[in-house]
Amino acid sequence: MDVDIGNALASVASPGISREALDRLDERVGQAHERIETGRENHEHGYAALNLPERTDPDEIRRAVDPVADAEALITIGIGGSALGAATIVDALEGDTEMVFLDNVDPEWVTSRLESVPLAETAINVVSKSGTTAETLANFLVVRDAFEAAGVDWTERTIVTTGEAGPLSDLAERHDLPKLRVPDGVPGRFSALSPVGMVAAAVAGHDLEALLEGARTEAESLSGSLFECPAYAYGATTYALDGRGAGINAMIPYAESLETYAEWFAQLWAESLGKDDLGQTPVRALGVTDQHSQLQLYRAGPRDKLVTFVAPRERSDRAIPDTEVEELAYLGDSTLGELLEAEFEATEASLAAAGRPNVRVELETVDEYELGGLLYGMEASCVLAGELYSVNAFNQPAVEWAKNATRGLLGGGEFAEADAVAEKTTLRVER
Protein backbone atom coordinates (compact mmCIF):
# COMPACT_ATOMS: atom_id res chain seq x y z
CA MET A 1 0.00 0.00 0.00
CA ASP A 2 1.04 3.59 -0.57
CA VAL A 3 0.07 6.32 1.84
CA ASP A 4 -0.29 10.06 1.20
CA ILE A 5 -0.42 12.08 4.42
CA GLY A 6 -0.21 15.51 2.74
CA ASN A 7 -3.77 16.44 3.67
CA ALA A 8 -3.05 15.76 7.35
CA LEU A 9 -0.37 18.46 7.48
CA ALA A 10 -1.04 21.59 9.53
CA SER A 11 -0.53 23.66 6.36
CA VAL A 12 -3.74 22.07 4.99
CA ALA A 13 -5.85 21.01 7.90
CA SER A 14 -6.84 21.78 11.44
CA PRO A 15 -6.23 19.65 13.36
CA GLY A 16 -3.08 18.84 11.44
CA ILE A 17 0.57 18.08 12.13
CA SER A 18 3.38 20.42 11.16
CA ARG A 19 6.38 19.14 9.24
CA GLU A 20 8.59 19.97 12.23
CA ALA A 21 6.40 17.95 14.59
CA LEU A 22 6.39 15.09 12.09
CA ASP A 23 10.20 15.15 12.03
CA ARG A 24 10.27 15.02 15.83
CA LEU A 25 7.75 12.19 15.85
CA ASP A 26 9.95 10.30 13.39
CA GLU A 27 12.58 9.89 16.12
CA ARG A 28 9.99 8.10 18.26
CA VAL A 29 8.98 6.00 15.27
CA GLY A 30 12.62 4.87 14.99
CA GLN A 31 12.63 3.79 18.65
CA ALA A 32 9.25 2.09 18.30
CA HIS A 33 10.50 0.23 15.23
CA GLU A 34 13.42 -1.16 17.22
CA ARG A 35 11.02 -2.38 19.92
CA ILE A 36 8.78 -3.97 17.28
CA GLU A 37 11.73 -5.70 15.61
CA THR A 38 12.90 -7.09 18.97
CA GLY A 39 9.39 -8.35 19.64
CA ARG A 40 9.31 -10.03 16.23
CA GLU A 41 12.71 -11.65 16.67
CA ASN A 42 11.70 -13.08 20.04
CA HIS A 43 8.21 -14.09 18.85
CA GLU A 44 6.69 -12.10 21.70
CA HIS A 45 2.93 -12.15 22.10
CA GLY A 46 1.36 -9.86 19.51
CA TYR A 47 4.56 -8.86 17.74
CA ALA A 48 4.69 -12.46 16.49
CA ALA A 49 1.72 -11.62 14.24
CA LEU A 50 4.04 -9.57 12.06
CA ASN A 51 5.96 -12.78 11.28
CA LEU A 52 2.93 -14.55 9.80
CA PRO A 53 3.92 -14.05 6.15
CA GLU A 54 6.92 -16.31 6.89
CA ARG A 55 5.12 -18.73 9.21
CA THR A 56 1.82 -19.50 7.48
CA ASP A 57 1.91 -22.66 5.39
CA PRO A 58 -0.58 -22.52 2.47
CA ASP A 59 -0.12 -26.25 1.73
CA GLU A 60 -1.18 -27.18 5.25
CA ILE A 61 -4.32 -25.05 4.88
CA ARG A 62 -5.14 -26.54 1.47
CA ARG A 63 -4.67 -30.09 2.84
CA ALA A 64 -7.14 -29.35 5.65
CA VAL A 65 -9.78 -27.99 3.28
CA ASP A 66 -9.26 -30.65 0.64
CA PRO A 67 -12.20 -32.85 1.77
CA VAL A 68 -14.58 -29.91 1.26
CA ALA A 69 -12.82 -28.14 -1.60
CA ASP A 70 -15.82 -28.63 -3.91
CA ALA A 71 -18.43 -27.38 -1.41
CA GLU A 72 -21.02 -25.04 -2.89
CA ALA A 73 -21.19 -23.03 0.33
CA LEU A 74 -19.09 -22.49 3.44
CA ILE A 75 -20.47 -21.52 6.83
CA THR A 76 -17.75 -19.88 8.90
CA ILE A 77 -18.59 -19.75 12.59
CA GLY A 78 -16.47 -17.30 14.56
CA ILE A 79 -16.63 -13.80 15.96
CA GLY A 80 -14.43 -10.70 15.98
CA GLY A 81 -10.91 -11.57 14.92
CA SER A 82 -11.99 -15.13 14.26
CA ALA A 83 -14.38 -14.00 11.52
CA LEU A 84 -13.57 -10.54 10.19
CA GLY A 85 -10.21 -11.34 8.54
CA ALA A 86 -11.70 -14.25 6.61
CA ALA A 87 -14.78 -12.20 5.71
CA THR A 88 -12.60 -9.31 4.52
CA ILE A 89 -10.61 -11.57 2.21
CA VAL A 90 -13.51 -13.46 0.64
CA ASP A 91 -15.69 -10.36 0.33
CA ALA A 92 -12.90 -8.49 -1.42
CA LEU A 93 -12.16 -11.20 -3.97
CA GLU A 94 -14.45 -12.83 -6.52
CA GLY A 95 -15.24 -16.46 -5.74
CA ASP A 96 -17.85 -19.07 -6.64
CA THR A 97 -18.37 -20.51 -3.16
CA GLU A 98 -21.27 -18.98 -1.30
CA MET A 99 -19.96 -17.59 1.98
CA VAL A 100 -21.98 -17.38 5.17
CA PHE A 101 -20.45 -15.90 8.33
CA LEU A 102 -22.23 -16.61 11.60
CA ASP A 103 -20.79 -13.97 13.90
CA ASN A 104 -23.99 -13.08 15.68
CA VAL A 105 -26.41 -15.12 17.73
CA ASP A 106 -29.57 -13.32 16.67
CA PRO A 107 -31.79 -16.41 16.35
CA GLU A 108 -33.93 -15.21 13.42
CA TRP A 109 -30.86 -14.25 11.44
CA VAL A 110 -29.02 -17.51 12.21
CA THR A 111 -32.07 -19.49 11.09
CA SER A 112 -32.41 -17.53 7.86
CA ARG A 113 -28.71 -17.89 7.05
CA LEU A 114 -28.88 -21.64 7.67
CA GLU A 115 -31.90 -21.90 5.39
CA SER A 116 -30.09 -20.00 2.65
CA VAL A 117 -27.62 -22.80 1.83
CA PRO A 118 -27.97 -26.42 0.65
CA LEU A 119 -26.64 -28.21 3.76
CA ALA A 120 -25.67 -31.39 1.89
CA GLU A 121 -23.31 -29.30 -0.29
CA THR A 122 -22.11 -27.01 2.50
CA ALA A 123 -18.92 -27.10 4.56
CA ILE A 124 -18.46 -25.80 8.11
CA ASN A 125 -15.46 -23.78 9.28
CA VAL A 126 -15.40 -23.26 13.08
CA VAL A 127 -12.85 -20.75 14.31
CA SER A 128 -12.10 -19.87 17.91
CA LYS A 129 -8.66 -19.29 19.34
CA SER A 130 -9.83 -19.86 22.91
CA GLY A 131 -12.29 -22.58 21.94
CA THR A 132 -14.63 -21.22 24.60
CA THR A 133 -16.33 -18.17 23.07
CA ALA A 134 -20.01 -18.58 23.91
CA GLU A 135 -21.40 -17.14 20.66
CA THR A 136 -19.20 -19.32 18.46
CA LEU A 137 -19.73 -22.52 20.41
CA ALA A 138 -23.49 -21.95 20.65
CA ASN A 139 -23.75 -21.32 16.91
CA PHE A 140 -21.67 -24.40 16.20
CA LEU A 141 -24.03 -26.54 18.26
CA VAL A 142 -26.99 -25.06 16.37
CA VAL A 143 -25.37 -25.66 12.97
CA ARG A 144 -24.35 -29.21 13.89
CA ASP A 145 -27.89 -29.92 14.97
CA ALA A 146 -29.30 -28.51 11.71
CA PHE A 147 -26.98 -30.77 9.71
CA GLU A 148 -28.04 -33.82 11.75
CA ALA A 149 -31.72 -32.91 11.33
CA ALA A 150 -31.16 -32.74 7.56
CA GLY A 151 -29.44 -36.14 7.59
CA VAL A 152 -26.05 -34.68 6.63
CA ASP A 153 -22.92 -35.99 8.36
CA TRP A 154 -21.32 -32.77 9.70
CA THR A 155 -18.17 -34.62 10.73
CA GLU A 156 -17.38 -35.16 7.04
CA ARG A 157 -17.76 -31.46 6.30
CA THR A 158 -16.23 -29.59 9.25
CA ILE A 159 -12.82 -27.91 9.63
CA VAL A 160 -11.72 -26.53 12.99
CA THR A 161 -9.21 -23.76 13.62
CA THR A 162 -8.38 -23.25 17.28
CA GLY A 163 -5.67 -22.94 19.91
CA GLU A 164 -3.50 -25.78 21.09
CA ALA A 165 -5.91 -26.88 23.82
CA GLY A 166 -9.52 -26.24 24.81
CA PRO A 167 -13.01 -27.60 24.28
CA LEU A 168 -12.99 -27.04 20.52
CA SER A 169 -9.65 -28.76 20.13
CA ASP A 170 -10.96 -31.73 22.18
CA LEU A 171 -14.09 -31.88 20.05
CA ALA A 172 -12.05 -31.90 16.84
CA GLU A 173 -10.02 -34.81 18.16
CA ARG A 174 -13.07 -36.72 19.35
CA HIS A 175 -14.62 -36.56 15.88
CA ASP A 176 -11.35 -36.78 13.97
CA LEU A 177 -11.92 -33.44 12.22
CA PRO A 178 -9.22 -31.64 10.23
CA LYS A 179 -7.69 -29.20 12.70
CA LEU A 180 -5.56 -26.13 12.10
CA ARG A 181 -3.77 -24.19 14.82
CA VAL A 182 -4.18 -20.53 15.61
CA PRO A 183 -0.46 -19.69 15.74
CA ASP A 184 1.03 -18.94 19.15
CA GLY A 185 1.42 -15.30 20.06
CA VAL A 186 -1.13 -14.05 17.53
CA PRO A 187 -4.21 -12.24 18.89
CA GLY A 188 -7.41 -12.86 16.90
CA ARG A 189 -7.59 -9.45 15.26
CA PHE A 190 -4.02 -9.87 13.97
CA SER A 191 -4.61 -13.37 12.60
CA ALA A 192 -6.09 -12.73 9.13
CA LEU A 193 -2.90 -14.00 7.48
CA SER A 194 -2.99 -17.32 9.35
CA PRO A 195 -5.38 -20.28 8.98
CA VAL A 196 -7.91 -18.14 10.89
CA GLY A 197 -8.36 -15.87 7.87
CA MET A 198 -7.22 -18.16 5.11
CA VAL A 199 -9.35 -21.31 5.37
CA ALA A 200 -12.32 -19.57 3.76
CA ALA A 201 -10.01 -18.13 1.09
CA ALA A 202 -8.67 -21.62 0.37
CA VAL A 203 -12.17 -23.09 0.01
CA ALA A 204 -12.98 -20.25 -2.40
CA GLY A 205 -9.86 -21.15 -4.40
CA HIS A 206 -8.02 -17.87 -3.86
CA ASP A 207 -4.26 -17.55 -4.27
CA LEU A 208 -2.92 -17.96 -0.72
CA GLU A 209 0.69 -17.54 -1.81
CA ALA A 210 -0.13 -14.14 -3.35
CA LEU A 211 -1.84 -12.99 -0.14
CA LEU A 212 1.28 -13.89 1.84
CA GLU A 213 3.59 -12.43 -0.79
CA GLY A 214 1.78 -9.07 -0.60
CA ALA A 215 2.13 -9.14 3.17
CA ARG A 216 5.82 -10.05 2.87
CA THR A 217 6.46 -7.06 0.60
CA GLU A 218 4.82 -4.82 3.18
CA ALA A 219 6.88 -6.43 5.96
CA GLU A 220 10.05 -5.69 4.02
CA SER A 221 9.11 -2.01 3.92
CA LEU A 222 9.06 -1.68 7.73
CA SER A 223 11.89 0.67 8.60
CA GLY A 224 13.00 3.14 11.22
CA SER A 225 11.45 6.16 9.49
CA LEU A 226 7.84 6.96 8.77
CA PHE A 227 8.98 8.74 5.61
CA GLU A 228 10.17 5.43 4.17
CA CYS A 229 7.43 3.13 5.42
CA PRO A 230 3.76 3.55 4.42
CA ALA A 231 2.48 1.49 7.36
CA TYR A 232 4.36 3.59 9.89
CA ALA A 233 3.40 6.82 8.09
CA TYR A 234 -0.24 5.86 8.62
CA GLY A 235 0.17 4.72 12.24
CA ALA A 236 2.19 7.79 13.22
CA THR A 237 -0.15 10.23 11.48
CA THR A 238 -3.28 8.82 13.09
CA TYR A 239 -1.57 8.92 16.49
CA ALA A 240 -0.46 12.54 15.96
CA LEU A 241 -3.87 13.63 14.71
CA ASP A 242 -5.64 11.94 17.61
CA GLY A 243 -3.40 13.85 20.01
CA ARG A 244 -4.41 17.08 18.24
CA GLY A 245 -8.14 16.46 18.53
CA ALA A 246 -9.07 14.03 15.74
CA GLY A 247 -10.33 11.33 18.08
CA ILE A 248 -12.45 9.75 15.35
CA ASN A 249 -11.06 7.89 12.36
CA ALA A 250 -13.58 7.45 9.55
CA MET A 251 -12.39 4.62 7.30
CA ILE A 252 -13.84 5.03 3.80
CA PRO A 253 -12.88 2.50 1.15
CA TYR A 254 -13.77 3.54 -2.41
CA ALA A 255 -14.54 -0.02 -3.50
CA GLU A 256 -17.64 -1.96 -2.59
CA SER A 257 -15.46 -5.07 -2.28
CA LEU A 258 -13.62 -3.45 0.64
CA GLU A 259 -16.69 -2.69 2.73
CA THR A 260 -15.94 -5.60 5.08
CA TYR A 261 -12.32 -4.46 5.32
CA ALA A 262 -13.61 -1.33 7.13
CA GLU A 263 -15.27 -3.62 9.70
CA TRP A 264 -12.02 -5.53 10.15
CA PHE A 265 -10.14 -2.25 10.56
CA ALA A 266 -12.66 -1.05 13.14
CA GLN A 267 -11.99 -4.06 15.36
CA LEU A 268 -8.23 -3.79 14.87
CA TRP A 269 -8.19 -0.11 15.84
CA ALA A 270 -10.78 -0.23 18.62
CA GLU A 271 -9.76 -3.38 20.45
CA SER A 272 -6.03 -2.74 20.12
CA LEU A 273 -5.80 0.94 20.98
CA GLY A 274 -8.83 1.61 23.19
CA LYS A 275 -6.98 1.41 26.51
CA ASP A 276 -6.13 3.64 29.48
CA ASP A 277 -8.62 6.32 28.35
CA LEU A 278 -6.77 6.56 25.03
CA GLY A 279 -7.47 5.45 21.46
CA GLN A 280 -9.13 6.74 18.32
CA THR A 281 -12.74 5.75 17.62
CA PRO A 282 -13.03 3.99 14.25
CA VAL A 283 -16.07 4.71 12.12
CA ARG A 284 -17.03 2.64 9.07
CA ALA A 285 -18.22 4.22 5.87
CA LEU A 286 -18.23 3.41 2.16
CA GLY A 287 -17.46 5.57 -0.85
CA VAL A 288 -19.39 6.73 -2.78
CA THR A 289 -22.50 5.60 -0.90
CA ASP A 290 -21.82 7.44 2.34
CA GLN A 291 -20.94 10.70 0.63
CA HIS A 292 -24.70 11.06 0.55
CA SER A 293 -25.21 10.28 4.20
CA GLN A 294 -22.13 11.20 6.27
CA LEU A 295 -19.96 13.62 4.28
CA GLN A 296 -21.87 16.68 5.50
CA LEU A 297 -20.73 15.89 9.05
CA TYR A 298 -17.15 15.12 8.04
CA ARG A 299 -16.78 18.43 6.18
CA ALA A 300 -18.77 20.75 8.42
CA GLY A 301 -19.23 19.06 11.78
CA PRO A 302 -16.89 19.13 14.79
CA ARG A 303 -13.18 19.10 13.98
CA ASP A 304 -12.71 15.79 15.73
CA LYS A 305 -12.23 13.52 12.72
CA LEU A 306 -9.57 12.13 10.49
CA VAL A 307 -10.90 10.62 7.27
CA THR A 308 -8.97 7.70 5.80
CA PHE A 309 -9.62 6.87 2.14
CA VAL A 310 -8.60 3.51 0.72
CA ALA A 311 -8.73 3.38 -3.05
CA PRO A 312 -7.48 1.01 -5.74
CA ARG A 313 -5.79 2.66 -8.75
CA GLU A 314 -7.10 0.02 -11.18
CA ARG A 315 -10.46 -1.73 -11.35
CA SER A 316 -12.53 -3.37 -14.05
CA ASP A 317 -14.90 -0.83 -15.50
CA ARG A 318 -18.29 -0.42 -17.08
CA ALA A 319 -19.33 2.23 -19.59
CA ILE A 320 -22.26 4.51 -18.88
CA PRO A 321 -24.56 4.26 -21.92
CA ASP A 322 -25.36 7.33 -24.02
CA THR A 323 -28.68 8.95 -23.36
CA GLU A 324 -31.14 11.18 -25.22
CA VAL A 325 -31.53 13.30 -22.05
CA GLU A 326 -29.47 16.41 -22.76
CA GLU A 327 -28.61 17.23 -19.13
CA LEU A 328 -27.19 13.74 -18.66
CA ALA A 329 -25.18 13.67 -21.89
CA TYR A 330 -21.88 14.28 -20.02
CA LEU A 331 -22.32 10.92 -18.24
CA GLY A 332 -22.45 9.07 -21.54
CA ASP A 333 -18.84 10.04 -22.23
CA SER A 334 -17.71 8.38 -19.01
CA THR A 335 -17.60 5.06 -17.21
CA LEU A 336 -18.84 4.11 -13.75
CA GLY A 337 -15.19 3.79 -12.72
CA GLU A 338 -14.45 7.33 -13.91
CA LEU A 339 -17.49 8.62 -12.04
CA LEU A 340 -16.36 6.88 -8.86
CA GLU A 341 -12.80 8.17 -9.30
CA ALA A 342 -14.07 11.72 -9.85
CA GLU A 343 -16.23 11.49 -6.73
CA PHE A 344 -13.29 10.23 -4.72
CA GLU A 345 -10.99 13.03 -5.88
CA ALA A 346 -13.74 15.59 -5.35
CA THR A 347 -14.51 14.38 -1.84
CA GLU A 348 -10.86 14.34 -0.86
CA ALA A 349 -10.43 17.87 -2.23
CA SER A 350 -13.61 19.07 -0.56
CA LEU A 351 -12.33 17.95 2.84
CA ALA A 352 -8.92 19.53 2.26
CA ALA A 353 -10.55 22.77 1.09
CA ALA A 354 -12.50 22.84 4.35
CA GLY A 355 -9.29 22.19 6.31
CA ARG A 356 -10.37 18.70 7.39
CA PRO A 357 -7.53 16.20 7.76
CA ASN A 358 -7.57 13.14 5.54
CA VAL A 359 -5.17 10.43 4.46
CA ARG A 360 -5.15 8.52 1.19
CA VAL A 361 -4.18 4.84 1.20
CA GLU A 362 -3.72 3.54 -2.35
CA LEU A 363 -3.67 -0.01 -3.66
CA GLU A 364 -2.69 -0.98 -7.17
CA THR A 365 -5.92 -2.96 -7.47
CA VAL A 366 -8.02 -5.24 -5.26
CA ASP A 367 -6.42 -8.66 -5.60
CA GLU A 368 -4.78 -11.19 -3.28
CA TYR A 369 -1.37 -9.53 -3.38
CA GLU A 370 -2.62 -6.02 -2.63
CA LEU A 371 -5.05 -7.26 0.00
CA GLY A 372 -2.28 -9.14 1.82
CA GLY A 373 -0.28 -5.89 1.82
CA LEU A 374 -3.22 -3.84 3.10
CA LEU A 375 -4.01 -6.21 5.96
CA TYR A 376 -0.39 -6.49 7.00
CA GLY A 377 0.21 -2.76 6.57
CA MET A 378 -2.72 -1.81 8.79
CA GLU A 379 -1.66 -4.33 11.43
CA ALA A 380 1.85 -2.86 11.46
CA SER A 381 0.35 0.66 11.63
CA CYS A 382 -1.67 -0.41 14.62
CA VAL A 383 1.31 -2.00 16.39
CA LEU A 384 3.29 1.18 15.83
CA ALA A 385 0.42 3.32 17.14
CA GLY A 386 0.26 1.08 20.21
CA GLU A 387 3.94 1.80 20.87
CA LEU A 388 3.43 5.54 20.45
CA TYR A 389 0.42 5.56 22.79
CA SER A 390 2.34 3.27 25.19
CA VAL A 391 -0.58 0.85 25.44
CA ASN A 392 -0.60 -2.92 25.11
CA ALA A 393 -2.13 -3.34 21.65
CA PHE A 394 -2.48 -7.08 22.08
CA ASN A 395 -4.95 -7.57 24.93
CA GLN A 396 -8.64 -6.71 25.39
CA PRO A 397 -9.44 -6.76 29.11
CA ALA A 398 -12.56 -4.64 28.69
CA VAL A 399 -14.07 -7.23 26.34
CA GLU A 400 -13.23 -10.07 28.70
CA TRP A 401 -15.24 -8.30 31.43
CA ALA A 402 -18.50 -8.57 29.47
CA LYS A 403 -17.68 -12.13 28.39
CA ASN A 404 -17.40 -13.12 32.07
CA ALA A 405 -20.62 -11.33 32.97
CA THR A 406 -22.46 -13.19 30.17
CA ARG A 407 -21.16 -16.56 31.33
CA GLY A 408 -22.14 -15.76 34.89
CA LEU A 409 -25.68 -14.85 33.80
CA LEU A 410 -26.07 -18.11 31.89
CA GLY A 411 -24.90 -20.21 34.83
CA GLY A 412 -21.51 -20.92 33.26
CA GLY A 413 -19.64 -20.36 36.52
CA GLU A 414 -19.18 -17.86 39.34
CA PHE A 415 -18.25 -14.49 37.85
CA ALA A 416 -18.35 -11.35 39.99
CA GLU A 417 -18.93 -9.30 36.81
CA ALA A 418 -22.43 -10.80 36.52
CA ASP A 419 -23.49 -9.05 39.75
CA ALA A 420 -23.15 -5.67 38.04
CA VAL A 421 -26.05 -6.55 35.75
CA ALA A 422 -28.44 -6.77 38.70
CA GLU A 423 -27.09 -3.47 40.04
CA LYS A 424 -28.13 -1.47 36.97
CA THR A 425 -29.43 2.05 37.65
CA THR A 426 -32.85 2.60 36.05
CA LEU A 427 -34.76 5.75 35.14
CA ARG A 428 -37.54 4.35 33.00
CA VAL A 429 -39.78 6.48 30.82
CA GLU A 430 -42.80 4.53 29.63
CA ARG A 431 -45.57 5.15 27.12
Ligand SMILES: O=P(O)(O)OC[C@H]1O[C@](O)(CO)[C@@H](O)[C@@H]1O
Ligand atom coordinates in the same frame (compact mmCIF):
# COMPACT_ATOMS: atom_id res chain seq x y z
O1 LIG B 1 -11.21 -16.65 18.80
P1 LIG B 1 -11.99 -16.52 20.04
O2 LIG B 1 -11.26 -16.99 21.25
O3 LIG B 1 -13.33 -17.21 19.91
O4 LIG B 1 -12.27 -14.99 20.29
C1 LIG B 1 -13.03 -14.25 19.39
C2 LIG B 1 -12.87 -12.77 19.62
O5 LIG B 1 -13.18 -12.46 20.97
C3 LIG B 1 -12.30 -11.46 21.45
O6 LIG B 1 -11.43 -12.02 22.36
C4 LIG B 1 -13.01 -10.41 22.20
O7 LIG B 1 -14.15 -10.00 21.52
C5 LIG B 1 -11.59 -10.95 20.22
O8 LIG B 1 -10.37 -10.37 20.49
C6 LIG B 1 -11.48 -12.21 19.44
O9 LIG B 1 -11.14 -11.93 18.13
